[in-house]
Amino acid sequence: MPHNxxxxxxxxxxxxxxxxxxxxxxxxxxxxxWSALSELWTHRELLYFLTWRDVKLRYKQTALxxxxxxxxxxxMMVVFTVLFGRLAHVPSDGLPYPIFAFAGLxxxxxxxxxxxxxxxxxxxxxxxxxxxxFPRMAxxxxxxxxxxxxxxxxxxxxxAMMVWYGIAPGIGLAMFPALIALLAIFAxxxxxxxxxxxxxxxxxxxxxxxxxxxxMFASPVIYPANFVPERWRWILVLNPLTGIIGGFRxxxxxxxxxxxxxxxAAALTLASAAYAVWSFRRMERTFADVI
Amino acid sequence: MQPIIRVHNLSKRYRxxxxxxxxxxxESIVRSLAAPxxxxxxxxxxxxxxxxxxxxxxxxxxxxxxxxxVMPGEMLGLIGRNGAGKSTLLKLLSRVTEPSxxxxxxxxxxxxxxxxxxxxxxxxxxxxxxxxxxxxxGMRRAExxxxxxxxxxxxxxxxxxxxxxxxxxxxxxxxxxxxxAAHLEPEILLVDEVLAVGDAAFQKKCLGKMGxxxxxxxxxxxxxxxxxxxxxxxxxCLLIGAGRLEAKGAPAQIVMRYMASELRGHGGVxxxxxxxxxxxxxTSIMRSVTLHTGDEVAxxxxxxxxPLGVRVAFAAPRPVxxxxxxxxxxxxxxxxxxxSNRWTQQGWDAAAAENGIITCNVDKLPLMPxxxxxxxxxxxxxxxxxxxxxxxxxxxxxxxxxDLLGTGMLPNAADGPIFWTAKWRSEIVP
Numbered sequence: 154m155p156h157n158x159x160x161x162x163x164x165x166x167x168x169x170x171x172x173x174x175x176x177x178x179x180x181x182x183x184x185x186x187w188s189a190l191s192e193l194w195t196h197r198e199l200l201y202f203l204t205w206r207d208v209k210l211r212y213k214q215t216a217l218x219x220x221x222x223x224x225x226x227x228x229m230m231v232v233f234t235v236l237f238g239r240l241a242h243v244p245s246d247g248l249p250y251p252i253f254a255f256a257g258l259x260x261x262x263x264x265x266x267x268x269x270x271x272x273x274x275x276x277x278x279x280x281x282x283x284x285x286x287f288p289r290m291a292x293x294x295x296x297x298x299x300x301x302x303x304x305x306x307x308x309x310x311x312x313a314m315m316v317w318y319g320i321a322p323g324i325g326l327a328m329f330p331a332l333i334a335l336l337a338i339f340a341x342x343x344x345x346x347x348x349x350x351x352x353x354x355x356x357x358x359x360x361x362x363x364x365x366x367x368x369m370f371a372s373p374v375i376y377p378a379n380f381v382p383e384r385w386r387w388i389l390v391l392n393p394l395t396g397i398i399g400g401f402r403x404x405x406x407x408x409x410x411x412x413x414x415x416x417x418a419a420a421l422t423l424a425s426a427a428y429a430v431w432s433f434r435r436m437e438r439t440f441a442d443v444i
Numbered sequence: 445m446q447p448i449i450r451v452h453n454l455s456k457r458y459r460x461x462x463x464x465x466x467x468x469x470x471e472s473i474v475r476s477l478a479a480p481x482x483x484x485x486x487x488x489x490x491x492x493x494x495x496x497x498x499x500x501x502x503x504x505x506x507x508x509x510x511x512x513x514v515m516p517g518e519m520l521g522l523i524g525r526n527g528a529g530k531s532t533l534l535k536l537l538s539r540v541t542e543p544s545x546x547x548x549x550x551x552x553x554x555x556x557x558x559x560x561x562x563x564x565x566x567x568x569x570x571x572x573x574x575x576x577x578x579x580x581x582g583m584r585r586a587e588x589x590x591x592x593x594x595x596x597x598x599x600x601x602x603x604x605x606x607x608x609x610x611x612x613x614x615x616x617x618x619x620x621x622x623x624x625a626a627h628l629e630p631e632i633l634l635v636d637e638v639l640a641v642g643d644a645a646f647q648k649k650c651l652g653k654m655g656x657x658x659x660x661x662x663x664x665x666x667x668x669x670x671x672x673x674x675x676x677x678x679x680x681c682l683l684i685g686a687g688r689l690e691a692k693g694a695p696a697q698i699v700m701r702y703m704a705s706e707l708r709g710h711g712g713v714x715x716x717x718x719x720x721x722x723x724x725x726x727t728s729i730m731r732s733v734t735l736h737t738g739d740e741v742a743x744x745x746x747x748x749x750x751p752l753g754v755r756v757a758f759a760a761p762r763p764v765x766x767x768x769x770x771x772x773x774x775x776x777x778x779x780x781x782x783x784s785n786r787w788t789q790q791g792w793d794a795a796a797a798e799n800g801i802i803t804c805n806v807d808k809l810p811l812m813p814x815x816x817x818x819x820x821x822x823x824x825x826x827x828x829x830x831x832x833x834x835x836x837x838x839x840x841x842x843x844x845x846x847d848l849l850g851t852g853m854l855p856n857a858a859d860g861p862i863f864w865t866a867k868w869r870s871e872i873v874p
Contacts, residue, residue, distance in 0.1 A: 179539060179548035202579040206565060206572075213567050284558045285580055286539035441541040442458060 181438075186427070189434055192288045200291045204298030207270070211299065222303035223310050226258040233258075233375045246377045248406055252318050256402045257374040259311050260332075263304040264340045264394065265365050271296035271344020272361050275352050279444045289437050290430070293345040297337055304333075315405065323407040332400045332415075339393050339422040342429035349436040352444050368392075373399055378411065393418040393425070446551075447513035448632060448663050449537070454546035456507040456532050506532040508687045509546070514665065516552075516631075519658040521678035521695055522667045523702050529687040530667045534558060534634050537665065552631030552663070555582055559636065561621025566610035570601055570620055573609055577624045591627045598653075599623035619646055626653045632663045651677065651852050671699045671747075672845040676852030703747060703844065712742035714839045716756075716820075723834040729764075730822050731757045733839050745842040748813060748863060752806045752841075756820060760832070763796035767828065768804050769821030773837070774861050775814060784821065786828055796826070810864060812857050813845040 193200070212218040230251055237243040238250030245253035271293035275282060278292050315322070322329075351357040372394040373380070381389050389395050396411065396418025403410045507529040514520055522530045535541045537548060538556035563580035564573045574595055578588040588595075596602055599619040601612070609617060635654070651673055658664055658677070668674050674681060674695050681698040683691040691698055712735040717728065734742045734755040746752055754770055768791065769784035783804060785791030792802065817840050822833040845854060848863065855863065 175549040176551050176553065177539075179536060179543060179550070181543055181545060198585050199579045202576050202585075206568070206576055209572070210565065210567055281563055281580065283540060285556060285562050287580060287582070438542040441535065 186430055186434065189288065189290065189430055193290050193294070196288050196291055199287055200294050200298065203291055203295030204302070207295050207299035208302050219303075219306055222306040226255060226262045226307050227310065229258050229262075230255045237375055243376050244380060246379075246402070246408060248320070248408075249318055252314050252320065252406070253377075253402070254375050255311055255314060256405055257398050259304065259307045260336055260398050260401050261369060261372065261374045261394070262307065263300050264336060264343075265369070266303060267297045267300035267337075267340035268344045268347060269361060269365060270300065271341070272347030272351055272357060274344070275348040275440065275444065276355075276358075282444050283441050289440060290345060290433060293348040294341060296344055297341045300340070301337060311405070320406055322405050325404045325407060325410060328400060328404045328410070332397055332404060335393075335419055335422050336397050336401075338426050339397065339418075342422070342426040345433050346425075346429040349433045349440075352440055353436065368394070378414070390414045390417050391421070393421045397422075445515055448516040448518075448551050449514040449665075450547075450549040451510060451512050451514075451537075452547045452549075454507060454510045454533070454536060454548060455505060455544050456529075456536060456541070457503045457505050457544040459503050505687050507536070507543075510684070510687075510689045511546075512682060512689060512692060514632075514663055516663055517658070517661045518680060519654075519664045519666065519678045521674040521681040521698075522665060522684060523669075523671070523674060523681060523699065524684035524690075528684045530684055531558075531636060532687075533684065534636055534665065534667060538634050550632065553582070554632045554634065555625070555628040555630035556634040557581075557622075557625040557628075557636065558634070559621075560618050560625070562625070564609055564617070564621060567608055569608050570596075570599075570605040570612070573620065574624055577621070578627075581625060581628055582630065583628060587629075595620075595623045595627050598626065598649075615646070622646075622650055626650070626657075630662070632665070633657060635664060635666045637667055637669060648853060670845070671703070672847040672854065673852050675699055675847040676850060700747075703745070712736065712744040712839075712841065716835060716838060719835050719838060721819075721836040721838060723836065726831075726833045726835075727761065729758050729760045729833040730820060730835065730838075731759050733757075733818075733820060735839065735841050743841075745844050746809060747844050748811065748846040749808050749848050750846075752809050753803055754806075754818065754820075755801055755803045756822070757801045758822065758833075759799050760824075761798070763798050764832075765792045765794075765796045765825040766800065766802045767791070767821075767823035767825060768802045769823070769831070770804050771819040771821070772811075773817040773819065775817065775840070777817070777837075778861075780811070780816075780861055786823065792825065809843060810862055811843045812855065812861050812863050813843050814857060814861065815840055815842055816861075 212221065215221065217224065233254045234251045238245065238254070243250070274292045274296045275289070281292070282289065347357055347361055351361075369375075371389075372392055373389065374394075378386065378389060378395055378399050390413070396414035396416070399411055400415045400418075402408055510529075510533065522533065524530050532541075534556065535558070536543050537550070538554060538558065540556070540558070561573075561577065563577045565576065568576065574592060575585070575588055579585070583591075596605055599616070599622070601616050601620055604612065604616065609620070612620070654664060654666070654677060658679075666674070666678060678695045681693065681695040682689060683698050683702050691701055713732065715732050716722075716730040717732075722728065734757075735744070735746070736753045736755065737743055737746050737750045738753070754768070756768055758764075758766060760766075767784065767786045769782065769786060771782045772780045774780060783806065785804070791804070794800070817837045820833075820835045820838040821831045823831045848854075849865075
C-alpha cells in the first residue's frame with residue numbers, strides 16, 4: 154500500500170504527546186467502591202495465597218488436622234440430636250433429625266468460622282497492614298476462603314449422610330451454587346465489617362463470639378423456620394441466614410423452597426455487602442495508623 | 445524526561461493520645477455511659493470520622509508540605525534524624541497509610557521493602573514463605589516460579605528450603621527475606637533501613653544487588669542512617685528534618701550538611717579546669733579543649749578523612765610561648781600517633797602571653813570509625829625539657845564512617861584503627 158501524507162481515517166492520530174496518566178495517585182480520601190473491587194480482582198492471587206496460608210496454619214501441628222472441619226459439625230449434630238431431637242422433640246420438617254440438623258449446621262459453621270476468623274483477621278495481621286500495601290479486603294476475604302475449604306470437606310460428609318439416609322436431592326440442587334455464593338458474600342461482608350470495627354474498637358473481640366452464639370439460635374439451624382409462629386416469622390426472615398440456610402436444606406434434601414425468604418436474603422446480602430465495602434474503605438485509610 | 449514520582453505538598457498528621465490530666469468520677473461515669481452511644485454512632489457512620497469536638501485534640505505533623513520530583517533511574521537517598529518523617533514518607537509513597545493532605549502521582553509499579561521478611565510466617569517452610577511473601581509484595585505466581593531458584597541461591601538456604609522458618613537462624617531468616625524482595629521487579633522500589641540487619645558480607649551483597657537494580661534503570665528511594673552507603677549508592681539525596689524537606693542535592697553535599705547540623709553543639713567541648721585525668725605535679729594551665737572540623741564549631745563526631753582541629757584555651761601563671769602535644773589513642777587506650785609543635789618548632793608566632801588559645805590542626809584524620817581519646821601535653825618554649833600541664837584522656841570523640849573509597853565498602857574495623865589507601869598494579873606472569 155503506497156504511503157502518502159494523508160492519514161486514512163483508520164490510522165491513529167499522529168503521535169500527539171499524550172497526557173501522561175499516572176499509574177496511581179495518592180491523595181486523602183480517594184478511591185471508589187468499584188476501584189476497590191477491581192483492585193481486589195487484580196490481587197486475586199494474593200487472596201489465594203492468604204487463604205492457602207490460613208488453611209495450612211489452621212491445621213499445622215494439630216494431631217487430627219483437617220478432620221476438625223468434619224468433627225465440629227458432626228459432634229454438634231450429635232449433641233443437638235440428643236437435646237432437641239430426642240428430648241425436646243423439635244420438629245424437623247419430616248426428615249430424620251440428625252440430617253436435618255447437619256444440613257443446617259454445615260452452612261452455619263461456615264458462616265460462623267468466616268465471620269469470627271474474619272473479624273479477628275486484621276488485628277492478627279497487623280504486621281502486614283503496617284508494612285506493605287495491598288487491598289486490605291484480601292485479609293478478611295482469605296478468612297472466608299479458608300472457611301470455604303472446611304465447608305467443602307464437611308459437605309462431603311453431608312452427601313455421605315444423604316446416601317446413608319437414602320435422601321436424594323431433586324431439581325432444587327441447581328440452587329445450591331447460588332446459595333453458597335450468597336452465604337459466602339454475606340459472611341464476607343459481615344466478617345469484613347467486623348474486622349474493620351475491631352481495629353478501632355477492640356470491644357468487638359468480646360462482643361463477636363457472644364453475638365454469633367445468639368445468632369445461631371436466631372436462625373433456623375437446628376429448628377425449621379415454621380417452628381416459629383406465623384405471626385412472628387417475618388422477623389426471622391429479616392435474618393438473611395433464614396432464607397439461605399432454609400434454601401440450603403430445600404436444595405439438598407428436596408424440600409419446598411421458601412422463595413420469599415430467599416429473595417429477602419439476597420436483597421439484604423447485597424445491601425449489606427455494599428455497605429460493608431463502603432464502610433471498610435472509609436475505615437481502611439487509618440488502619441495502619443491505629444492498628 | 446518526565447518525573448516518575450511527583451510529590452506535591454504531601455502532609456501527614458497523626459493524632460496524639462488524648463491528654464486528660466484530670467477528671468472526676470462523675471465525668472468518668474458519664475463518659476463511660478456515653479461511650480457505647482458514641483461507638484454506635486461511629487459504627488453506623490462507617491467509623492472513619494469522629495465528632496467535630498474531637499478535631500480539637502492534639503495532633504502532630506509527621507510530614508508537612510513536602511514536595512519533590514523523582515526522575516526515572518534516580519537512586520534517591522533519604523536522610524534525617526529519627527522521627528524526622530523519613531519512614532512516614534515511605535509509608536505514604538507505598539500506600540500503607542494515607543496522607544492528610546497533598547498529592548503524589550506515581551507513574552509506575554511500586555514495590556516496597558519496609559522490613560525484611562514481609563509476610564513471613566515462622567510455621568511455614570522456606571519454600572512456602574517465598575511464595576507467600578512474594579505474593580504479598582506484589583509478585584505473580586508465575587514470576588515467583590521463574591525466580592524461585594535464583595531467590596534460594598541468593599539467600600544461600602538451599603539445604604533448608606523445606607524446613608519451617610522457625611528453625612532458621614536469624615541470619616538465614618534475614619537473607620531469605622531480602623532475597624525475595626530483591627527479586628521484585630517494580631519500576632520503583634522503596635527501601636527502608638533494611639540493610640541494618642545481617643552480617644557484613646550479606647550487607648555487601650544487598651548493597652551490590654541494589655546497585656544492580658539501579659543500573660537496570662529502575663528508580664529506588666532508600667532510607668538509611670548509614671551515610672557511607674548513601675554516598676556510594678545514591679545519585680541524589682533528600683534531607684528531612686522535623687517533617688519538612690530541608691534540602692535536596694548531591695549526596696556528599698547533603699550528608700555533610702546533615703552531619704554538621706546533627707553534630708553542632710553535641711560534645712566536642714570540655715572544661716579542663718578540674719579534670720580527673722590531670723597528671724600529678726601538673727600546674728593547672730589548660731582551661732578548656734574544643735574539637736572542630738574545619739570551621740570553628742565544636743563537634744563530638746568527625747567524619748573519616750575530615751580535618752580535626754584541637755583548640756586549647758590556657759591561662760598560665762606567667763607568660764608562656766605554648767607547646768601543645770596531642771597523643772591520639774584508641775578507646776582501649778593504645779596510642780596511635782602523636783603530634784606536637786615541640787618538634788616542628790612552630791605554632792606560636794606571637795609574643796609570650798599568660799592567656800591565649802593554641803590550635804593544633806590535623807589535615808585528614810586517617811582513622812577508622814570508632815571512639816578515640818586525646819591526651820594533651822602543655823609546655824613552654826622557654827623550657828622544652830618538661831611539660832607544665834598533662835591531662836590523660838582529656839576528651840573523647842567519635843569518627844563516623846564515610847565512603848572514602850567510593851565503593852560503599854570499608855576495611856574491617858578489627859584490622860586496625862588506621863585507614864590508609866594504596867595503589868594497585870597487577871602483572872600476569874606467563
